[in-house]
Amino acid sequence: MQKRLPQYLKRPIIDTEKTRNVRRILKTNCLNTVCENARCPNKNECYTNNTATFLIMGNACTRNCRYCNITCEKPEPLDKNEPEHIAKAVKELGLKYTVITSVTRDDLPDGGAEHFANCIYEIRRVSPETKIEILTPDFKNNKKALDKIINAHPDVFNHNIETVKELFKTIRPQGNYRTSLEVLKYIKQNSNITTKSGLMIGLGETFEQIKETLENLHRVNCDILTIGQYIQPSKAHLPVEKYYTLDEYEKLKELAASIGITRYQIGPLVRSSYNAASLA
Numbered sequence: 001m002q003k004r005l006p007q008y009l010k011r012p013i014i015d016t017e018k019t020r021n022v023r024r025i026l027k028t029n030c031l032n033t034v035c036e037n038a039r040c041p042n043k044n045e046c047y048t049n050n051t052a053t054f055l056i057m058g059n060a061c062t063r064n065c066r067y068c069n070i071t072c073e074k075p076e077p078l079d080k081n082e083p084e085h086i087a088k089a090v091k092e093l094g095l096k097y098t099v100i101t102s103v104t105r106d107d108l109p110d111g112g113a114e115h116f117a118n119c120i121y122e123i124r125r126v127s128p129e130t131k132i133e134i135l136t137p138d139f140k141n142n143k144k145a146l147d148k149i150i151n152a153h154p155d156v157f158n159h160n161i162e163t164v165k166e167l168f169k170t171i172r173p174q175g176n177y178r179t180s181l182e183v184l185k186y187i188k189q190n191s192n193i194t195t196k197s198g199l200m201i202g203l204g205e206t207f208e209q210i211k212e213t214l215e216n217l218h219r220v221n222c223d224i225l226t227i228g229q230y231i232q233p234s235k236a237h238l239p240v241e242k243y244y245t246l247d248e249y250e251k252l253k254e255l256a257a258s259i260g261i262t263r264y265q266i267g268p269l270v271r272s273s274y275n276a277a278s279l280a
Contacts, residue, residue, distance in 0.1 A: 053100070053273040060073045060103060063137075067237055075105060082119070090127050090130055097277035100135070102135075117151065120153075136159050138176070156276070158195075159180060159195075160180075160199070160272055181217070184197060188220060196226070203230050203241055210255070225261050226274070227256075228271055244268070
């Protein structure tokens with residue numbers, strides 16, 4: 001039996017001139033957003049605040065993570081004009097802080113690292129004051145790919161670990177828990193870029209497993225942490241095992257602080273890029 005969505009996880013539909021303007025700019029520049037493709041519950045709030053998280057390299061993923069609403073199928077070739085279109089949208093939206101994420105592109109030799117870098121370079125060219133956060137796949141821990149990211153020097157490098165070690169193979173069958181930690185470690189050891197990672201909860205993990213994951217993230221000197229509730233996108237995806245209460249989120253904040261993580265957003269509707277500028 002499907003668990004009922006708690007009231008505190010419901011968000012109203014908002015349709016204003018501001019939200020329509022964001023959609024218009026995205027459509028004009030032929031851009032995807034994770035807000036739409038991953039059915040983010042904060043979409044309308046972010047659009048109202050004149051922002052969106054750009055989804056680059058298409059809207060089809062080469063991996064089939066069992067929590068994710070993005071389609072898994074053969075991707076289209078890269079759009080070489082996409083970095084220019086992203087930068088144009090950033091300028092039109094007047095963004096002081098922007099987040100760029102992507103589908104996973106295991107079909108590309110560098111996993112799309114150069115494309116990420118080109119987006120960063122182009123935004124810096126047309127909007128040099130804008131701070132840039134990128135949320136990337138693991139690039140299979142390809143050091144040459146990670147070096148391309150380091151050389152482009154985003155302000156924040158985010159790679160989500162997503163879940164605890166014990167659930168990784170069920171939830172992210174084509175990923176690897178240790179690889180995700182190694183990617184964050186490599187970026188931190190070879191640059192002064194701020195690192196960030198996020199965790200979904202409600203998939204059957206225990207408090208002790210969450211604690212171990214946060215300790216592992218702290219061990220690789222991850223600077224920023226996000227934790228939010230998993231919400232099942234459709235009946236074809238993994239079911240929710242538990243809806244955490246507001247009191248339990250307070251306990252998770254205490255846990256993060258006790259481990260030594262000083263910058264975090266933890267709450268039911270927290271997502272990787274939600275209010276990202278406030279922690280950078």
